[in-house]
Amino acid sequence: MTSSILLISLLLAIIEKSHPLILTSGQRIPSRQSIHQHASQNARLGPKSFFDLPAIEKFATDNDLKEHHLKGLYRVLMNADRSTLERTVLEEQLHALSFPKKQISSLLSTFSLTCSIQRIEKSKGGAKFVVQLPNGKLIESVLIRHERHNGDVRYTTCVSSQIGCAKKCSFCATGTMGLVGQLSSAEILEQIYLLQQYVKEEKLPGQVGNVVFMGMGEPLDNYDAVHEALRGITHQCLFGLKAKKVTVSTVGASAQKIRALADEAPQVCLALSLHSAIQSSREVLIPSAISIHIDDLGDALDYHACKSGGRGAMLEYLLIDGINDSNEEARALTEFCLKREGSVYVNLIPYNPTLAGDDFGFRTPLDERINAFHDNLKASGVKALVRWSTQNGRDANGACGQLVSSTA
Ligand code: SF4
Structure with missing residues (x-):
């Protein structure tokens, strides 16, 4: 007994x-x-x-x-x-x-707490933070300020998911570093915590209302840590954000990971860095696109739209002068979007100069060209917006595609 x-x-x-x-x-x-x-x-x-x-x-x-x-x-x-x-x-x-x-x-x-802020570079649209990890490596996070028409202020924290990135996209400063290491879920969450503390300590008006995985790294290449971080971001005992206030941004090298995210976190917003709907152009801008055909990527988006109740994905499209801003590119993008029957939304992002892009001779299109590309899409019924605000961090090298740490 x-x-x-x-x-x-x-x-x-x-x-x-x-x-x-x-x-x-x-x-x-x-x-x-x-x-x-x-x-x-x-x-x-x-x-x-x-x-x-x-x-x-x-x-x-x-x-x-x-x-x-x-x-x-x-x-x-x-x-x-x-x-x-x-x-x-x-x-x-x-x-x-x-x-x-x-x-x-x-x-x-x-x-x-295991991470600390090493340096803050303020800009008119927010601030870029150089964050030191427990292993001494440096990563970058960005706080982006939004002011609504009624004067309310909210902040978006843009977090890194990796140290550097293996994808080597031709326009991206982070890609020049190669992959130095993976961040743990805790290191991702501490970035948000540190930026939230900064808002509090500086007595800035408003609070953090959104989190975007658009910093250094390809989040779906560090899927488990990102998924676990999503649990902390949305947990009411921690940051308590609604899943729809969180965006995971990917260059879409893995249809399987997009499907996994759709299955496991369907309410989290998905942003796909498309940059061209023509397979050959896309491979020039995103070398890893060689591993997935544009049609398979479209199928993965359709799966995500189905799982997310039709909310669909945001398509990020970096407009680069003479590279992907032609009428042919606009037609291909239109066709790609119309196939998705309104479940996608296009963000047109004027190219932010980087040393990586300079090597390819990339330039920002003139405003008239950007507006013409936008008009082309709208005329065909595609939902699209020009994100002029992504230029806000330019003076602190904290705008889209500009994050890089020389001391990682
Ligand atoms: S754009 Fe994103 S996926 Fe491409 S190299 Fe930069 S960080 Fe990596």
Whole structure:
């Protein structure tokens, strides 16, 4: 009898260990078991991040903390400023939340913030942040300010998902770095946290209302970490954004990953960097496009539209003088969009000069040419807008395609 009780207890302990507490209530993007395996494989030396959710959840399980403890922890962190992030202040606040004293000490010895802002370059449209990772590498994040007609201010945080990028798109500064490394989900979440802290500390009006994965890297090449970060961004205990306020931007090298995102996070917005609807031109601008035909990409978009309830994707189209701004390109783009029966929306982005693009002799088209291309699309019934605002960060090299870190 005693031995069967022991056996049952042992089995229960094993089951408990292999299924850590998951911060479930308030989550809009469910966690995946594979993430827990991925996170442990990527364990790093030094303190772990408060935003490493699988590690925090495992710590909670191992130390008999409950979900309300985790919720309290994130309430403290999300309301903290630099002064209240001091260890003694955190200790007091966690104590007030009835955290057992021993667990507080262990928690604060195991976890901390692991990224820091090294440099801020302000521009009229926001600011670019050089962020140092725990391994010493540098990445970049951008805060973009939007002012509505009624005077309300909101910020979009543009986050990096990789250090550098393997895709080597010809117009992109980040592509010149090659892939230096992958970011963990915690490093992605800490970028948003640091920028949110900046807004708070500078006493800027408004708050962060959107997150876009348009910084350094191809998010779908770091799919597991990005998916886990989506859980934190949308979780009510953390950043609490609605999934539709988050955009994952891809150059679309993998139809399979687009389908996976549509299956696992259908309400998250998808932006596809198309840049040309003609296969041969696209391969010049995006060398990785050689691995996927434009028709297969279209099929993946249709799948996404179906899964997202018809919301469809944004098509990003960087307009480069004499390269992809011809009438033939406008016709191909029109045909591509009309096949999607109104489920796509085109963002026309005037090319932002980069050293990478300069090597190819890329130039920004004249405003008249941009307007003519736009008119061409509209005349055929394609929903399109010129994103003049993407030029706002130009003076700080924080505009689309301009992010690069020479010290990564
Ligand atoms: S545009 Fe995006 S996918 Fe292409 S090289 Fe730059 S960061 Fe990578």
